[in-house]
Amino acid sequence: MRSRGLNKSTGRAFVLCPLLFSAAAFALALVALFAGSKPGQMEDYHIISINMSNFGHDLVPTPTSGGSDPTSTDNGGISGFFSSVVATIESSVSDELNKISNDIADKLSAEIGISQWYSLHVMNACEGNYAPNATSPGAWFNQTNCTAQEAGFQFNLSSVLDREIEVGPLDLNPADLKIPEGIQEAINYLNGFLLAIFVLYVIGIGFSGIVFLLCIGALTIGPSTLFSVASAITATLAALALGIASAISTAIAKKGASEIKDKGDDVGISARAGGKFMIITWVAFGSIVVALISWIGIWLKNRRSGVPRKQRRSDKERASYDAHASRV
Numbered sequence: 001m002r003s004r005g006l007n008k009s010t011g012r013a014f015v016l017c018p019l020l021f022s023a024a025a026f027a028l029a030l031v032a033l034f035a036g037s038k039p040g041q042m043e044d045y046h047i048i049s050i051n052m053s054n055f056g057h058d059l060v061p062t063p064t065s066g067g068s069d070p071t072s073t074d075n076g077g078i079s080g081f082f083s084s085v086v087a088t089i090e091s092s093v094s095d096e097l098n099k100i101s102n103d104i105a106d107k108l109s110a111e112i113g114i115s116q117w118y119s120l121h122v123m124n125a126c127e128g129n130y131a132p133n134a135t136s137p138g139a140w141f142n143q144t145n146c147t148a149q150e151a152g153f154q155f156n157l158s159s160v161l162d163r164e165i166e167v168g169p170l171d172l173n174p175a176d177l178k179i180p181e182g183i184q185e186a187i188n189y190l191n192g193f194l195l196a197i198f199v200l201y202v203i204g205i206g207f208s209g210i211v212f213l214l215c216i217g218a219l220t221i222g223p224s225t226l227f228s229v230a231s232a233i234t235a236t237l238a239a240l241a242l243g244i245a246s247a248i249s250t251a252i253a254k255k256g257a258s259e260i261k262d263k264g265d266d267v268g269i270s271a272r273a274g275g276k277f278m279i280i281t282w283v284a285f286g287s288i289v290v291a292l293i294s295w296i297g298i299w300l301k302n303r304r305s306g307v308p309r310k311q312r313r314s315d316k317e318r319a320s321y322d323a324h325a326s327r328v
Helices: 008-034 077-111 157-166 181-221 225-267 275-305 309-327
Strands: 048-051 117-120 125-131 140-146 270-273
Touching: 008 181, 008 225, 008 275, 048 225, 157 181, 181 225, 181 275, 225 270, 225 275, 270 275
Parallel strands: none
Antiparallel strands: 048 117, 048 270, 117 125, 125 140
């Protein structure tokens, strides 16, 4: 392949841009696909996380006043003084009972046998506890277990909770801690898209890798028109796959989190879309788009800088005529 238009040194300099951005798209898409594959491996990059740290608190009775306090008709003297003292003591006791109740609830959440959070990735699910604790500002995800990775993975939170409660340290009946049906329905909605997302990421990763290899070839040989066209077509396919995967992931994560929060508010269950996952998947898409635009620019530069087709035909005819004349 012989480079026309741009000379090799200038052309190679232009190729560095799509080379770097196609490599970035390839790497980030891999992270999106394989993040959370095992404990300690980029758990923050999940599609959605489900917060269970408050689940089960409704089993602990909350101290109540037991009715309105009687109002004394005597506002002065010794009787009024004792009424004031009694009211102060009752208030202090109530505050202490509330603190004890909250402590019991926190311990119950830890002792039920379930994790404080569950997260859903493209090919598996993970679980663990918040560190240092669920209420600390900036608490982070401490993974304790992840399922095996598989294409089209399906996460059933109800089954996981039933199994963990049965083997947990407390003698609890899983039926007493059932999650609302709407929560599992929201998770099933997410499950329905996981296989499609997996396939799209695999396609996007594959084509991004091919674009990177074509860039390597263009650096070695020179950015010919063939390299430009092949790279632009391949980058277009990669951009389509990563763009659709990113759009689907973002949409289902936000809708799923909203549904889970709405259905689980009464039982202490909430959810949040994975912000870091959304960032890397959209940056991967943006990177391959930049690589695509770069290759289109190189192709256009070649066309403008190259010798016109008619001129090339005229040169070929003249060379053929000169060769024939020399033989004669």
